[in-house]
Amino acid sequence: MSKIEITPEQERLARFAKAMGHPTRIAILHFLSQRNECFFGDIHEVLPIAKATVSQHLSELKEAGLIQGTIEPPKVKYCINPDNWSVAKQLFAKMFDDWCPSKKNSCCS
Amino acid sequence: MSKIEITPEQERLARFAKAMGHPTRIAILHFLSQRNECFFGDIHEVLPIAKATVSQHLSELKEAGLIQGTIEPPKVKYCINPDNWSVAKQLFAKMFDDWCPSKKNSCCS
DNA sequence: ATTTATGTTCGCACAATTACGAATAATATT
């Protein structure tokens, strides 16, 4: 009866999830994780899409906080944002653990 | 130089993430996790949106595999899909662990 | 056979996303 209230944690979870909700962005995150140094050109080079589109995907990941960019003229170095990566990791882990269907709560099993 | 190939695992990860990428859908998942039995009406009752919209969000979650619906005329019972929930849990855990910025790989720290 | 209760689907409107090429900005290099 009482309405649901969406918590800031849930908002953040959704924001992270949304940013990860595209195959190309998942691929970018994976690519970044395999590199010590990663410039925009390196990412664009391995993706079959226009640089403008790559830039948009990087913006989405950056705005969600999952990655960060550092200007090293005339290049831009990208990498995973360690702090927020850790936050996301914990939020998702908590969700998957706490919300896990148990014997008590598996109505459809 | 060699192009990135998006793996089926990455596709699935993105599919799960996309489904979780909306606050209302996160709230629905949380709500389901707190209930033994949960019918459409119960969900609609606690959300400030039209039933048509609730139905759409449930469809999105169901198509991604995160939840399942069982018809119990004239009601429909929803719950988290335990098997796929487990799959998602492992895929995200693997990503957050394996792709975690380490000392060796923290270019921006 | 109607009526009632419960959800889904349809049709519409509007916003957001994804993609591209072209134009722009910023900074080294010549």
Place this chain on the structure above:
DNA sequence: AATATTATTCGTAATTGTGCGAACATAAAT
């Protein structure tokens, strides 16, 4: 100063997402 390199932003188009009320489908109850 002019040029070259690098990446972002602009403008546009096509697709997808979000939301609503109305209409529909289904099955139980009268």
